[in-house]
Structures are given as C-alpha cells and as structure tokens.
Amino acid sequence: MLPDDQTLTEAGLAPHGQGRILLIACGALAHEVMALIRLNRWQHLDVQCLPAKLHLYPDKITQAVADCVADHRADYDAIHVLYADCGTGGLLQAKCQELGVDMIAGPHCYAFFEGNDRFATLAEDEFTAFYLTDFLVRQFDAFVWRPMGLDKHPQLRDMYFGHYTKLVYQAQTNDPQLDEKARQSAARLGLAYERRFTGYGELADFMQKAAN
C-alpha cells in the first residue's frame, strides 16, 4: 500500500527489497508507477521513490539520484531512473550516462505523459500553458501555492503568472474530483482551464522496456 502524498513529498518511498530490477522514481510519480506495476503484474520490479519535494529544488535531484544508485547498485540486476531532466539542465542525463543507468527521455514529466514528440510540437504554440499532473493537482497548495508565497502574498500572483494564459491539467486518471480541483486551481491563478487525458503516456512504454 502506498503512503499518503505528504509522506511521498517529504520522505518518498523505500524499496521492498524484492525484485531484480530497481526503478528510482520521483515521489510525484509513485501512484502512476505502482499502478502500472499492479496492472502488468511486474513483480520483479522494485521501486524507490525519492521525496517529491525535490521537484522544488532541481539542483538537488542529480546528487540524490546518484546517491540512490550507489546505495542500491549491488542489490539489483539493473537500475532505471524515472526522472526526466526536471530542470537539471542536462546534469542528470550526464550523471546517468556516467553511472551506466537508463533514464526516461524528456524535459519533464509533463512531456513524457503527453508524449515527448507531441509535447514538443504543442509547445510551439502552447508555451504560455502551466501544467499540472494528477499528483500536482492533489498537491497544488504544497507544490505551487505555498512555495510561491501566494498564501501570504497573493499580490505576487501576476508577477509569477502574468504571462501564462491557461492551466492544462494532464489527467493520468479519470477522476471528476481532480478535474474540479484543477479547474479551481486555474481560477485561483487567474488562468483559463483545459483538461487533457494523457493516461500514463511514455511512462508506461519506458517501464515496459525496463521490465523486459
């Protein structure tokens, strides 16, 4: 059973210690990764989620992943990294290459959920969109509203979001409550709202390859 989002944010998720292959994932992907493992009965995959709060500190991601690989390399046949570039400016990719571990392609999870090629095409006309995934909709206050200081200084909203035009909720699941929460989040940011169902996108493809 998965820990709650607060635990995934602060502490992540430790591996079970069973399985031949380890996936090192962002805590913000824990629900999706575990859902795919359940759906596909990939019992030989084990998962270590790093704290989702690293999303807010991209400069710490590369070292955290490298440390995790070092900690677990001897325990598994293979390790795969379920982080996109995530604002590391190519440093995570370079580190993964150096360590000889595979990493999912893409600039961030919004891109691989949508499909990297499609996302890149959309981005040409959609660079004024602000994206949320299921996790980020659930944790909107913890990952967007409070870290930006908007709970205390709502007057900063337009300094952050003045150039954005819409909020795109990339839905991994069909959940009317999340849809409504995402809509409310868009309203709080003063943005138009669009929901796009992406499912698990290229996350599923990458995990399928990792499982084989």
Add this chain to the structure above:
Amino acid sequence: MADDDEIILSELSDEELVLQMHDDLYDGLKDEIEEGVNILIERGWTPYDVLTKALVAGMTIVGADFRDGILFVPEVLLAANAMKGGMAILKPLLVETGAPRMGKMVIGTVKGDIHDIGKNLVSMMMEGAGFEVLDLGINNSVEKYLEALEAEKPDILGMSALLTTTMPYMKVVIDTMKEKGMREDYIVLVGGAPLNEEFGKAIGADAYCRDAAVAVETAKQFVARKHNQMNA
C-alpha cells in the same frame, strides 16, 4: 526585521533612515521605501546617492540572503517590488541630474520562454548599478535580439531562460551573431535556473551569471576590461 509600527521616517537622521530603508526593502514595504526616497530627496540628497546608498545597498543585502538560502523567491519579489517603487521616483530625477553611466545592456528571455522574474531582477539591479538597460521582454527571436543590438549598440547582450527546452536557443542567437561577424562586438551574459557555467561556455557566452548580483559584478568587470582594451 524591524518593528516599524511606531517609526516615523521623517524624524530619523539620514543615517538611521538609510538603515531603516534597508530593513524596509528587506521586508518588501513599498510605501515606506517611496516615502524614504522622497524624504532623502527633500533633504538634498542626490538621486544617485539615494539609489546607491539606500536602494542598491539594501537590495544587495536581500541578494546575499537569497544566495545563502535565508530568503526565498517570494521575499525577493516583494523587495524588488519595493525597490521598483523607489526607482520610479528616482528615474526621472537621475535623467535630470545625471549619474555615472557604466554601459548599456539589451536583455530579454529567449524564444518560447515567458519566465521573466530573474530577467526583471537583473534589469533592475543593472539599472541600479548605473547601466542603461533596454528590456526586450519575453519570448525573443534571434531576429529581435539582433535588431535591438544593431539599433542600440549596447555593450552587453543578456539572455535568460528558465526551461531546459528553451535554453538551447541561446546558442542559436550566439551562432547567428558569429555568422554575421558581430559576436566579438558584444559581451554576452546568460542566466536562468537550469543553466550552469559549463553550459555558458559550451554555447559560447562570455559568462553564466548565477543571480542578479553576480550579473552586475560580471557586467562591470567585462565592461571595464572592454574599455581598457579600447584605450590600450
């Protein structure tokens, strides 16, 4: 920082007032900063002294605490907003009274990137340091950058990007400058959260600037070096 409920700015000595303005900038108190600026001007301070001793010195403290992880982006934005209020009063006065000019900069975020918080901070701090800044805003194509360079003939081109997907565009701009034989005419500074020094070197920029304070110091050094070379 300060318990300013009972502080009447106009009753403070110059020295106390400047220190209080540093506190007020730190706390992002725009109204108080505007009041402090007006008081100092009324007391006969030159606009340049108000700018450097009250505002820039205060923002330097904010910048250092941001770099050291004591302050975070929201607090820096509030401080910047307060400084902007003071700058709005000083700008026309600076034009009238004259102030040392350090050089000229054209700056903007690259094509596809709308994130301008860092760029705006750099613009403001560069102006505070005596640079003339032409801010091209967001989402700038190579053509727009080059047009501005040719029209304005600045010392420095500044480019900013927040996204991994947009930062490679800086190289497009620099490569085009090389193709046109104009790269060596300008100092090129780059910045933005996902960038690093290696990236700056790899794309052919003169320097990567980690934050606004570093941008100002780097700009000063490069401009001084450029002027020395011209005078040699």
